[in-house]
Amino acid sequence: VSETAIEQLKLHEEYDETKIVNAFVVNAGEKECFGGGGGYREEEGVGGGGGGGSQVSIKDESFDVVLMCFFLSALTDEEIRNCLTEVRRVLRKGGVALVRDYADDDAKNDLSEFYPGKKVVMEEEREAYRRKDGTLARFFSERQMMEMFTRVGFKKREEKEGSTVKRVVFTQTNRKKNIEIARAFLEGRFVK
Numbered sequence: 253v254s255e256t257a258i259e260q261l262k263l264h265e266e267y268d269e270t271k272i273v274n275a276f277v278v279n280a281g282e283k284e285c286f287g288g289g290g291g292y293r294e295e296e297g298v299g300g301g302g303g304g305g306s307q308v309s310i311k312d313e314s315f316d317v318v319l320m321c322f323f324l325s326a327l328t329d330e331e332i333r334n335c336l337t338e339v340r341r342v343l344r345k346g347g348v349a350l351v352r353d354y355a356d357d358d359a360k361n362d363l364s365e366f367y368p369g370k371k372v373v374m375e376e377e378r379e380a381y382r383r384k385d386g387t388l389a390r391f392f393s394e395r396q397m398m399e400m401f402t403r404v405g406f407k408k409r410e411e412k413e414g415s416t417v418k419r420v421v422f423t424q425t426n427r428k429k430n431i432e433i434a435r436a437f438l439e440g441r442f443v444k
Contacts, residue, residue, distance in 0.1 A: 276308050280323075281331025286310040286338045313344040320351045324400070325390040336404045343444040346413075349401070355419055355436035356391040392438055394419060401442040415442040 255277050261267055262275060278285050287309030318339045324332055339349050354360065356379055372382045379391040392400075394417040398409060407414045417440040424433045 274308060278308070280335045280338070281327045283334045284338065285334065286342055288338075288341075310342045312341055313347075314342050316344055316347050318343060318347075318349045320349065320353075322353055324351065324397075325354045325392070326388050327390075328388065332400055333404060336401060336406075340405050340444055345444060347444045349406070349440075349442040349444075351397070351438070351440040351442065353397070353438055354389075354391045355421075355438045356393045356396075358391055358436040359424075359433045360389070360391075394438060397438050397440055401440070406442040406444060411443075413443055416440065 258275050258277050267275075320339075324335070327335060336349075343349065372380050372388075381389045383389055397417050398415065401415060402408050409415055409417075417438055419436060420439055421434065421436045424435050425431075426433060
């Protein structure tokens with residue numbers, strides 16, 4: 253979603269265009285954001301509009317792994333469904349989506365100290381806040397994250413080689429304020 257992130261990727265010493273065919277920016281919350289499997293249309297430009305008209309078209313079952321870090325927490329419920337539907341489409345059978353995002357008991361969800369913005373009502377019972385810059389800050393439980401993926405067809409936890417979500421808790425030190433902050437993230441492995 254970030255042009256800056258793609259620029260940084262391309263500047264990295266290990267970036268090799270012969271191994272990474274195309275690094276691009278796309279609004280992953282839009283329906284069919286990876287082109288829905290249609291033809292490549294470069295004229296739409298970087299970050300194209302989805303709906304089959306995005307800059308790049310990714311064929312069905314093209315990837316073994318999709319990685320999403322602190323990403324879903326910035327999307328609305330509809331955008332999450334759009335994104336995960338496309339992620340599932342581009343994964344091969346048995347492929348995995350690896351996710352790390354904010355847990356519902358992360359310190360940034362503690363309104364007394366890290367108030368991220370105005371609480372907003374979403375379709376799901378998730379902690380969601382609209383920051384002053386208009387972006388979302390969301391926090392998920394293990395159940396909520398599992399349901400987001402299984403709702404679009406990823407394997408359930410109980411199935412053989414099924415999906416998993418675990419909570420990772422650690423302490424982070426803010427040296428400037430001389431305080432320790434309890435952080436909590438969710439890490440998920442979702443199998444197609």
